[in-house]
Amino acid sequence: GESVGLHLPTLSVQEGDNSIINCAYSNSASDYFIWYKQESGKGPQFIIDIRSNMDKRQGQRVTVLLNKTVKHLSLQIAATQPGDSAVYFCAETVDNSGYSTLTFGKGTMLLVSP
Amino acid sequence: GAVVSQHPSRVICKSGTSVKIECRSLDFQATTMFWYRQFPKQSLMLMATSNEGSKATYEQGVEKDKFLINHASLTLSTLTVTSAHPEDSSFYICSARLGSYNSPLHFGNGTRLTVT
Numbered sequence: 001g002e003s004v005g006l007h008l009p010t011l012s013v014q015e016g017d018n019s020i021i022n023c024a025y026s027n028s029a030s031d032y033f034i035w036y037k038q039e040s041g042k043g044p045q046f047i048i049d050i051r052s053n054m055d056k057r058q059g060q061r062v063t064v065l066l067n068k069t070v071k072h073l074s075l076q077i078a079a080t081q082p083g084d085s086a087v088y089f090c091a092e093t094v095d096n097s098g099y100s101t102l103t104f105g106k107g108t109m110l111l112v113s114p
Numbered sequence: 115g116a117v118v119s120q121h122p123s124r125v126i127c128k129s130g131t132s133v134k135i136e137c138r139s140l141d142f143q144a145t146t147m148f149w150y151r152q153f154p155k156q157s158l159m160l161m162a163t164s165n166e167g168s169k170a171t172y173e174q175g176v177e178k179d180k181f182l183i184n185h186a187s188l189t190l191s192t193l194t195v196t197s198a199h200p201e202d203s204s205f206y207i208c209s210a211r212l213g214s215y216n217s218p219l220h221f222g223n224g225t226r227l228t229v230t
Contacts, residue, residue, distance in 0.1 A: 008155050032216045043120070043207045043221035044158065051216065089157060093216070100215045102148070104157045 008087060010109045019077040019112075023090035023105045028071060030092035034102070035064060035075045038087045047075070047088075077110075085112045117142065118210050120222030127198055128230055134194045135225045137164075137208030143188035144210035148219065149181075152205040164191040164208075198229040 013019050025033070031052040036044035050057045050064045050073075057064050063076040073090050090105040119138045127133050137147055145166045150158040162183055163171040170183035180202075182194040195202055205226055209219040 034218050036221075041224070041226070043118075043209075043223045046218045046220065049218055091219075101160055101163065102209075102219050103160070106157050 008107050008109045010111060012111045012113065013080050015080060015082060015112055015114050017080050019075075019080045019084070019110060021075045021077075021088050021108045021110065023073040023075075023108075025071050025073060025090065025092045025105065027092060027094050027103075028068075030094050032093040032100075033064070033066060033073055034091045034093075035062075035073075036089045036091060036104075037084075038089060038107075040086075044089060080110075080112050082112045082114055085110055117212060117220045118208065118222040120208055120225055122225060123223060124226045124228075126228045126230060129199055130197055132194055132196045133198055133227060134192055135206055135208075135227075137191045137193070137210075137222055139189045139210045142210075142212055144191075145188060147185060147191040147208055147210045149183065149191075149193050150207045150209065150221075152207060152224075154205075158207065161193075161206075164193075166191075195227065198227070200229045203227055203229045 034049040035047040037047050038044045048059045048062050048064050050066050055066050061078045065074045087107045087109050089107045091102045093100050117140050121136045147164040149161045151161050152158045160173050161176045164183045164185040166185045166188055172178045185191040205224050207224040209221040211217050
């Protein structure tokens, strides 16, 4: 059930600013990472992914950085827009005995003010 | 467009009744689908992996007799919450991969279950 008092970390930015959302992952064996965006009442939407043999990948207005040394992942959103307001989750793939499962991080809420 | 369709989007049921949620892959075959549960302001927690033609694999702490999963075809997996209780009220989301292990999961739009 829900933990009393639990809340998501929140990042508040102004429209047009660049946003950086951070994520620490736990398993050094993870080799594939994904960022998802989740709007209220909807399922997660794929944004960008990166494999462990890369440290940077760029998409349209988004960049993902991977630092395997410290097990850290970040999502950079350029020129943030009000429509970017949502909860962002990082997810890692862990290969468990021949089948892979996707494990989600805790999430960060991004609030963009016009 | 959406590649995974989930139905219903919302359901309200009384305690003790059972609810079935459907997850369909659109225009592709999914031998494996994943069911997640999400409580308010929390992350997605994997409940089980649904395998076409065989038994589902449940995560630790998830009761397989309470959350029945059937994956009878390559495009449909169902999750049935049996004898629902108010603590089962949650957001249930299914997902599937279009490609191989190292490809992203695509998610349905979730089912908001409220048990009264």
